[in-house]
Amino acid sequence: MTVEPYRSPTLQARRAQMFxxxxxxxxxxxxxxxxxxxxxxxxxLFETGKTSPGMFVVLSGVLRITGRDGHGHDLLIAExxxxxxxxxxxxxxxxxALADGVAAGAVEALLVVPEQxxxxxxxxxxxxxxIMRALIxxxxxxxxxxxxxPVLIGAPSSPDMARLRSFLTRNGIPHLVFDPxxxxxxxxxxxxxxxxxxxxxxxxxxxxxxxxxxxxxxxxRCIGMLDAADAERVHDVAVVGAGPAGLATAVxxxxxxxxxxxxxxxxxxxxxxxxxxxxxxxxxxxxxxxxALAGRAYTQAQKFGARMLxxxxxxxxxxxxxxxxxxxxxxxxxxxxxxxRTVVVATGARYRRPDCADLKALExxxxxxxxxxxxxxxxxxxxxxxxxxGNSAGQAAVFLAGHVAx
Ligand SMILES: Cc1cc2nc3c(=O)[nH]c(=O)nc-3n(C[C@H](O)[C@H](O)[C@H](O)COP(=O)(O)OP(=O)(O)OC[C@H]3O[C@@H](n4cnc5c(N)ncnc54)[C@H](O)[C@@H]3O)c2cc1C
Numbered sequence: 001m002t003v004e005p006y007r008s009p010t011l012q013a014r015r016a017q018m019f020x021x022x023x024x025x026x027x028x029x030x031x032x033x034x035x036x037x038x039x040x041x042x043x044x045l046f047e048t049g050k051t052s053p054g055m056f057v058v059l060s061g062v063l064r065i066t067g068r069d070g071h072g073h074d075l076l077i078a079e080x081x082x083x084x085x086x087x088x089x090x091x092x093x094x095x096x097a098l099a100d101g102v103a104a105g106a107v108e109a110l111l112v113v114p115e116q117x118x119x120x121x122x123x124x125x126x127x128x129x130x131i132m133r134a135l136i137x138x139x140x141x142x143x144x145x146x147x148x149x150p151v152l153i154g155a156p157s158s159p160d161m162a163r164l165r166s167f168l169t170r171n172g173i174p175h176l177v178f179d180p181x182x183x184x185x186x187x188x189x190x191x192x193x194x195x196x197x198x199x200x201x202x203x204x205x206x207x208x209x210x211x212x213x214x215x216x217x218x219x220x221r222c223i224g225m226l227d228a229a230d231a232e233r234v235h236d237v238a239v240v241g242a243g244p245a246g247l248a249t250a251v252x253x254x255x256x257x258x259x260x261x262x263x264x265x266x267x268x269x270x271x272x273x274x275x276x277x278x279x280x281x282x283x284x285x286x287x288x289x290x291x292a293l294a295g296r297a298y299t300q301a302q303k304f305g306a307r308m309l310x311x312x313x314x315x316x317x318x319x320x321x322x323x324x325x326x327x328x329x330x331x332x333x334x335x336x337x338x339x340x341r342t343v344v345v346a347t348g349a350r351y352r353r354p355d356c357a358d359l360k361a362l363e364x365x366x367x368x369x370x371x372x373x374x375x376x377x378x379x380x381x382x383x384x385x386x387x388x389x390g391n392s393a394g395q396a397a398v399f400l401a402g403h404v405a406x
Contacts, residue, residue, distance in 0.1 A: 098148025154201025243270020269294025
């Protein structure tokens, strides 16, 4: 008997869309995008935490997909037979795998590498829609399971836990949180690593490394978010900021065939990503959550080949090029730089801060500039003061009212 890996009824109901079976004529259409290969029983086609070679379309045999539950157990996600295909949205940009794929018996499969996968999605629109929908839903499923990403160990209410969770959630990275107060495995883990209080939370990454209260960019590097960095490459367009403006730029530039690099200091979606519900965005008559809107734009940009470098902060634009044809140099924090023929600055707004002493020290530790479900959980049952009178404050008041005491 197969155990249903998803809790949410929505995902359970959409299982057929998550794991569609391609017809023979569909497979014939996508053969030109891949190369057929044979795999022996037990052979690993892709492994959690390691760069996946691409999407596998099963031609014969069974490909078993499992996720990891953070306690050392495998969870069966799917068994793909002829017409099934592997992958989730990270395959568009050649990211590290969030699940394991092992041949159960002899398997023949078509390997479609990321560049060819993007070409397929654009060239075969109807087939591409079916595949894209499945890849997106699978990432949603992995986020729900927490499979394939880092495991955060520490008190769920600690500010640093909230900081790291917010970073991972805003970037659509699956993760798990284990509280040593009620999880014996987490307790044992802490005894083994004997962290000082300031080392908490600990983060166990899929590659086996353990980080102690990491900064966001340290965590990002460990889980492969910064794999897109390539100092040698000259892009046509570098976009600073992955808010709605930056992502729209990326979609249009990349869909016109330009090579695009998007850089954001924190997460895709910008301010809009923090919005509980956006009612006035063109094309969404029933409204859409900011995170869902941003996720769609982020995926759409990658479908056209835009590369994402997040988190990376642009600190200086060097326009002093010796020749007019030379690329511009965009310096990033951490003594890195990228080169591009054009730079679009879409860095949005800075928050106006109230004039309070020591406010900076309390940011992320009781003072927030938005109210997402993570902040709502942190403030649950407490009294909250909201500063501001614009529509964001109104939206936050309505949202928080359902979670806080007053
Ligand atoms: C809670 C909330 C709810 C909202 N709801 C609505 C709504 O319902 N309807 C509506 O129309 N508007 C709404 N807004 C406003 C809307 O989200 C913004 O107008 C919109 O996001 C602006 O888009 P942008 O891309 O210009 O900038 P931003 O969204 O601000 O994005 C800028 C991005 O640039 C990045 N960045 C900044 N500096 C650097 C740097 N040096 N290096 C790298 N990256 C950098 C930031 O991290 C950020 O991701 C809301 C805003 C908030 C905060």
